[in-house]
Every structure is written in C-alpha cells, then in structure tokens.
Amino acid sequence: MIEALLQLLLNGAASGGVYALVALGYTLVFSVLGVINFAQGALFSIGGYLTYLLMGGRIGVNGALPGWGLPGGLPFALALLLAAAGSGLISLLVERVAFAPLRRRGAEPLLALITSLGAGVVLVNLLQLLMGAEGYAFPHGADALAGLPDVLVIGGARIRTIQVLLLLISAAAVLALSLWLERSKGGRALRAVAEDATTAQLLGINSAAMVRLAFFLSGALAGLGGGLIGVSVSLPGPYFGIGYGLKGLAVLVLGGLGSVPGAIAGGLLMGLAEALVPSDASGWRDALAFAILFVVLLLRPSGLLGRRTVEKV
Amino acid sequence: MIDNGLLVQMLLGALLGLSVYLPLAAGQLSLATPAFYAVGGTLAALLSTRWSGLGATADGGFPVPSLLLELVLGGLLAGLLALLVGRLVLRLQGIYLAIATIALVEIVRVAILNLPFTGGAVGIFAIPQPFHDASGYLLPALALLALAGWICQRLEGMPLGRAMAAIRGDELAARCLGIDTTRVKLTAFVLSAVLAGSTGALAAHFLNTWNARQGSFDASITTLAFVVLGGSRTWLGPVMGGLLLTALPELLRPVGNVRLVLFGLVILLGPVLAPQGLITPALLERLGGWNPRGSAEGRQEAQP
Numbered sequence: 226m227i228e229a230l231l232q233l234l235l236n237g238a239a240s241g242g243v244y245a246l247v248a249l250g251y252t253l254v255f256s257v258l259g260v261i262n263f264a265q266g267a268l269f270s271i272g273g274y275l276t277y278l279l280m281g282g283r284i285g286v287n288g289a290l291p292g293w294g295l296p297g298g299l300p301f302a303l304a305l306l307l308a309a310a311g312s313g314l315i316s317l318l319v320e321r322v323a324f325a326p327l328r329r330r331g332a333e334p335l336l337a338l339i340t341s342l343g344a345g346v347v348l349v350n351l352l353q354l355l356m357g358a359e360g361y362a363f364p365h366g367a368d369a370l371a372g373l374p375d376v377l378v379i380g381g382a383r384i385r386t387i388q389v390l391l392l393l394i395s396a397a398a399v400l401a402l403s404l405w406l407e408r409s410k411g412g413r414a415l416r417a418v419a420e421d422a423t424t425a426q427l428l429g430i431n432s433a434a435m436v437r438l439a440f441f442l443s444g445a446l447a448g449l450g451g452g453l454i455g456v457s458v459s460l461p462g463p464y465f466g467i468g469y470g471l472k473g474l475a476v477l478v479l480g481g482l483g484s485v486p487g488a489i490a491g492g493l494l495m496g497l498a499e500a501l502v503p504s505d506a507s508g509w510r511d512a513l514a515f516a517i518l519f520v521v522l523l524l525r526p527s528g529l530l531g532r533r534t535v536e537k538v
Numbered sequence: 539m540i541d542n543g544l545l546v547q548m549l550l551g552a553l554l555g556l557s558v559y560l561p562l563a564a565g566q567l568s569l570a571t572p573a574f575y576a577v578g579g580t581l582a583a584l585l586s587t588r589w590s591g592l593g594a595t596a597d598g599g600f601p602v603p604s605l606l607l608e609l610v611l612g613g614l615l616a617g618l619l620a621l622l623v624g625r626l627v628l629r630l631q632g633i634y635l636a637i638a639t640i641a642l643v644e645i646v647r648v649a650i651l652n653l654p655f656t657g658g659a660v661g662i663f664a665i666p667q668p669f670h671d672a673s674g675y676l677l678p679a680l681a682l683l684a685l686a687g688w689i690c691q692r693l694e695g696m697p698l699g700r701a702m703a704a705i706r707g708d709e710l711a712a713r714c715l716g717i718d719t720t721r722v723k724l725t726a727f728v729l730s731a732v733l734a735g736s737t738g739a740l741a742a743h744f745l746n747t748w749n750a751r752q753g754s755f756d757a758s759i760t761t762l763a764f765v766v767l768g769g770s771r772t773w774l775g776p777v778m779g780g781l782l783l784t785a786l787p788e789l790l791r792p793v794g795n796v797r798l799v800l801f802g803l804v805i806l807l808g809p810v811l812a813p814q815g816l817i818t819p820a821l822l823e824r825l826g827g828w829n830p831r832g833s834a835e836g837r838q839e840a841q842p
Contacts, residue, residue: 261633326810335567335632336809339766343806346759350799471644471755474637482633512648515641522638523626 231382233500239388239457241496242395246450247473248480248488249399250443256419256483257439258328260337264319264345265447266470268312270352270463272448273455275308276301277361287357301456305394309448316444317437319344324440345467352463361460387457398449399489402442406485415439419483468511475518481531490529543672544788546744549679551784553737555764555776556686560730562770563690563699564723565706566628569758570620570639571734573646576753577619578612578735579742580650583662585611586743588655600666605678605743609736616735617728624727628720631709643758651750661749665742675744682740683777686733690773702726756798763801766808769815778817 247265254262281298284290299307323340373386406412417425418435426432451466476495480487495514502510521528540548554571561568585608586594592604627638650656657663669675693699701722704712713719742748760783768779783804787797808815 261637323806330813332809332813335636336813338567338633338636339762340806340809342759342762343802343804343808346802347799347806348802350796350802354796354799467755471640475641478634478637508652509648512645512652515644515648518641519626519638519645522630522634522641526630526634 228381228383231380232384234497235379235382235384235392236388237497237500238493239392239395239496240499241493242392242399243450243454243469243492244472244476244495245399245489245492246395246446246453247469248476248492249402249485250446250450251473251477252480252483252485252488253415253439253443253446255477257415257422257436258324258334258337260324260334261341261474261477262316262319262324262440262443263338263342263470264316264323264348265443265473266467267345267348267352268316268319268444268447268466269451269454269469270349270466271315272308272312272451273460273466274352274356274361274451274463275311275448276304276452276455277363277460279304279307280363282361282363284355285357285359285361287359289355305449305452305456308452309445312448312451313441313443313445315348316440316447319348319444320437320440345470349463349467356463358462360462361455363456363459385457391453391457394453395450398446402446403485403489411438472514475514478518478526478528479521481528484528484530487528487530494529540785540789541672542676544785546672546675546679547788548781548784549676549683550737550741550744551764551780552683552777553679553686553733553780554761555768555780556683556690556773557730557734557737558761558765559770559773559776560690560726560733561723562765563693563706563773564702564726565709566723566726567632567636568639568727568730569636569762570623570642570727571730571761572753572755572757573639573643574616574620574731574734575738575741575757576646576650576750577616578738579748579752580656580662580738581612581615581735582608582739582742583665583748584655586666587662587664594666598664598666600668600743602668605668605740608739608743609678609682612739613732613736616738617732620728620731621724624724624731628723628727640755640758643753643755647750647754650753657749659749661747661751662742663747665746665748667746668743672744675740678740682736687773687777689729698722698725759798759805760801763804763808765815767804767815769812769817771814771819772817772822774822775815775817779815 247269250265251261254260278295279299280301281294283292283294319341323344324337327337327340375386376383377386377389406416414425414430415435415438417428417430418432422432425435447466447470450469454465454469472495476491477488479495480489480491495517498517499510499513502513554575557571557574558568585592586600586604592607593601623642627635627642630638651659693702701712701717704715704717705719705722709719738752741752764779764783765776766779767783768777769775783801787800790796790800
C-alpha cells in the first residue's frame with residue numbers, strides 16, 4: 226500500500242518536473258515582456274524530435290525523407306543537451322518573427338499572443354511535414370541509460386529508472402536556472418529588465434540582448450522537457466508538445482504569472498494531482514489541469530505565489 | 539472547383555468567424571468558440587440519433603422543422619453554458635481571459651470524449667439527413683449567416699453595440715461613463731456562443747458524424763485565423779476571412795497537406811503585415827460609400 230503510494234508520488238513528481246520546465250519557460254518570457262509565448266508547446270515537440278534524430282533515429286515512411294537519419298548517434302545526455310540548445314535557437318527565431326516586429330511598432334501586447342500562436346502552428350506542422358504524423362520510439366531505449374538497470378527499487382516501490390532521471394534532470398535544470406537568476410550578474414540583469422526595461426537600459430543593461438536571452442533559455446527549457454518525455458514515454462506525433470504547452474499554461478496560472486518558485490511549485494502540484502486521479506477515470510485526467518486552472522483563476526487569479534498587481538489608470 | 543459542399547463549409551466558416559468577432563468587438567479575446575460549436579453539434583447529434591430521434595426516418599431522413607428546432611436548442615444550450623461560464627471568466631482580462639477560454643475548450647473536448655453517451659473517440663455517426671444532398675444545406679446556412687450579419691449590423695447602431703465599441707476602446711473609461719461593462723461583455727459572449735451552438739447543430743447534420751475532435755484547440759486557431767485575416771473592425775471582415783480561409787485549402791489541395799501551415803502563417807504574419815485585416819472600414823468606404831457603422835453619426839464623421 227505504502228509502496229504503491231510512493232510509486233504514485235514519484236511518477237507524479239517526475240511529470241510535475243517536466244510541467245515545471247515548461248512553466249518556467251513561459252515565466253522567463255512573461256517576466257521580461259509581459260506576454261505569453263504560445264510557441265512554447267511547439268518548441269517542446271521540436272526538442273523531443275531533435276533528441277530522437279541526434280540519437281541516431283531515422284525518419285519514418287510518411288516523412289519528407291523516409292529512412293533518412295544522422296550517421297552514428299550521440300549518447301542520450303549529449304543529444305538532450307544539443308536538442309535543448311537547438312530548441313533555444315528556434316525560440317530566438319520565433320522572437321525575431323513573432324515578437325520583435327510588434328514590439329518595434331509598439332502594438333498591443335495581446336497581439337503577440339496571436340502571432341506566437343501562429344509561429345507554434347507553423348513549427349508543429351513543418352515538423353509534421355518533415356517527420357510524418359506517426360509516432361516514434363527511441364532507438365536505444367534502455368541502452369541510453371548507460372548501464373543503469375531498467376527499474377529501480379526505492380523503499381520497496383518499483384519505479385522506472387528513466388522516471389527518476391527525469392525528475393533529477395528537471396530538478397537540476399530548475400535549480401541551476403533559479404540560482405543563475407538569483408546570484409549571477411546576467412541573472413540580475415535579466416531580472417532588472419523584467420522589473421523595468423527603461424531603467425535597466427539607462428543603467429547600461431542591454432535590454433534587447435536580455436530579451437533574446439530569455440527567449441533562448443525558455444526555448445531550451447521546453448526542448449529539454451520534450452526530449453525527456455520523448456525518451457521516457459515516446460513521441461506520439463508532432464502535436465504532443467502542444468498538450469504539454471497547454472498544461473504548462475495551467476501550471477503557470479496555478480503558480481502565479483511571472484513567479485519562478487510559483488512555476489516550480491505549480492508544476493509539482495499538478496504532476497501529483499494528475500498521478501492521484503484513479504485509473505478508471507484516467508480519461509478525465511487531461512481535463513484536471515484545466516479544471517484546476519479555472520478554479521485558480523476564479524478564486525485567486527494571482528496564483529499561489531504570484532504578486533497581486535494593482536491596476537493603474 | 540467550388541461545389542455545393544464546399545460552399546456550405548465556407549458559410550459555416552463565416553458563421554464561426556462572426557462568433558469569434560462578437561466578443562472581440564467588445565475588446566475580449568475569447569478562444570471559446572469551438573467549445574460552444576462542439577456543444578451545439580453534440581446536442582443535435584444526440585437529439586437526432588440516440589435520444590428522441592425527433593422524427594428521424596428509418597432510411598436516414600430527417601424532417602426540416604426538427605432541424606430548425608435543433609438549431610434553436612443547440613444555440614440555447616451553448617448560450618446557457620456561456621452565461622454560466624461568462625459570469626466567472628469575464629472578470630478576467632487579456633491573457634487571463636484567453637487562457638481561461640482555452641481551458642474551457644479543453645474541458646469540453648475531454649468531456650465529450652469521456653461522457654458515457656457521446657460515443658467516445660469514434661463519436662456519433664449516421665446522423666440523419668434533412669436534405670438529399672449538400673445543396674440543401676445552402677439555404678439554412680445562408681439564412682443563419684444573414685440573420686447573424688443583420689444582428690451585427692443592427693448592433694452597431696444600438697446602445698449595446700456602442701457600449702461594446704467603447705469597452706474595446708478603453709474599458710476603464712467606459713466604466714467611468716456609467717456603462718455596465720460586465721453586462722455588455724457577457725451579452726457579447728453569450729451572443730457569440732449562441733451563434734456557435736447553432737452553427738454546430740447545422741454542421742453535425744451536414745458532416746454526418748460528430749466527435750470530440752470538432753471542438754479542439756486546433757479549431758480555436760482556425761477560427762481565430764478567420765478574424766485575423768478578415769479584420770475585426772467590421773463584421774464583414776470575419777465573414778470574408780471565414781469564406782476565404784475555408785475555401786483556400788481545398789483549392790490548394792494539389793499543393794499537398796499544408797492547410798495548417800497556411801493558417802499558422804496567416805496568424806503569424808497577419809498582425810505584422812496587415813494589422814487591421816483585409817476588410818477595414820476605410821476600404822468599405824472607398825468601395826461605394828457604404829458605411830459599415832450603419833449610423834447617422836458615422837456618416838457625418840465620414841463627410842466632415
């Protein structure tokens with residue numbers, strides 16, 4: 226009984242860690258620009274597929290280049306890192322096309338929501354043209370875990386090693402990012418731009434560079450999440466990231482828009498809540514995040530750890 | 539090229555475009571249209587097959603008055619849902635409202651997928667047909683569009699429409715002028731839902747099968763593209779956007795399956811290249827002095 230519960234909690238925490246990654250990505254961009262980058266879900270998909278290709282996976286029969294694949298194949302850790310960086314670079318492209326022109330014109334921030342949604346749709350469908358709509362399983366599976374056993378026994382509970390790795394890697398990424406934001410010069414500069422871009426600019430901080438940095442990091446976090454989910458479950462089709470992107474939104478609101486600790490706590494809570502849905506109601510699990518989102522928006526729109534903002538005229 | 543079936547689809551697209559336009563005319567970006575469309579369609583599919591049948595015949599026929607009844611009921615149910623949900627979500631603004639409406643679409647989708655009587659992933663099929671072929675649907679679709687367009691046009695001269703425009707301009711200022719902004723926004727939201735619900739009821743018969751995929755996040759994007767392309771300053775914009783963007787992928791079919799890439803590009807580049815969309819008030823004025831605002835006041839402004 227206790228073992229089963231422990232197993233449930235660990236699984237919940239593992240998917241919660243991935244939700245936290247996605248939500249943190251949203252948070253970085255939101256705190257700097259005050260807008261939500263709806264392309265985040267697409268970048269999640271791209272991270273998953275890049276990891277697959279970098280590990281030596283081949284394109285399926287419905288893709289643009291059937292049977293094509295990179296020669297060789299990188300070990301999981303390196304592939305994951307490069308895939309995250311690749312998603313970060315594509316995120317920079319999204320910033321250039323969907324956000325920068327509107328910002329230059331001083332357009333209403335809500336328009337960026339629409340353009341980034343468009344960027345996401347284009348990216349996911351280009352991915353679909355390239356890779357086909359079919360699902361992919363990772364080429365190496367258990368080998369990728371470099372000699373680790375498939376299943377670990379923790380306190381009597383059997384849990385898949387990849388789930389533990391998932392939790393550890395996302396925890397490490399989240400921790401590193403928080404420390405960087407809190408302690409380093411670059412992190413402080415980013416927070417200064419988030420607080421007040423004009424003042425930061427006057428103090429000699431390159432605001433434009435900080436905006437790009439925020440987009441790169443946020444894309445990399447999404448890509449990391451996509452790679453991790455891809456290895457631990459599979460790649461069920463180019464759209465799989467959209468679902469995680471939408472759930473990340475729910476986590477973002479749950480934690481409080483713009484709050485880093487909120488995104489982390491929200492992610493874990495959401496993962497645990499989903500894990501506790503009984504299996505005979507598993508079809509409803511996907512609605513849980515949005516039901517929670519609704520309740521939070523109604524009872525406490527500033528989220529669990531968000532700042533309450535006062536509307537000014 | 540354009541056959542009757544495609545024409546009906548185009549009209550349905552125009553109707554959904556109008557449904558996204560209505561809250562937007564009051565300054566509210568709601569992506570909830572597919573949720574209401576799904577609710578109306580599901581109700582019609584259930585009423586004409588599993589529940590009462592409403593006079594469906596054994597050979598798959600269906601009386602036209604029953605279809606009209608379903609349009610009304612689908613609209614009413616969707617409107618009722620909008621009334622309940624709108625009271626809660628319309629307190630939210632901007633990004634929060636957009637997120638809340640996406641959440642509504644997802645909840646409705648998962649509910650239709652999992653409820654015991656909606657047919658699961660397969661959905662409801664063999665929905666009875668009131669007409670012999672696709673051309674029969676032209677008349678009701680056109681009539682619904684004419685009615686919706688007439689209401690939108692009338693709105694612009696009415697206090698409600700003016701209040702909507704005021705809220706769109708500056709919500710706080712509108713409130714200071716004594717406009718009950720919550721009530722106005724709620725009315726626009728409910729109107730949008732009724733329209734989407736009725737459209738769904740018609741679409742369920744036209745499409746012959748109905749499942750949870752009809753009201754997905756994809757559909758939110760598609761319907762949003764209608765408004766972004768056509769423009770949201772006059773009701774003719776979303777109508778044009780819906781007609782064009784529904785027809786275009788069919789006409790481009792030889793190019794391959796690029797439908798969603800196309801929609802994505804429209805939403806991505808539209809606000810940058812043509813912030814007002816294709817149909818702007820200025821354009822309408824140039825095309826023969828027809829005033830989209832439809833009011834005496836507007837005409838005076840046009841000829842100072």
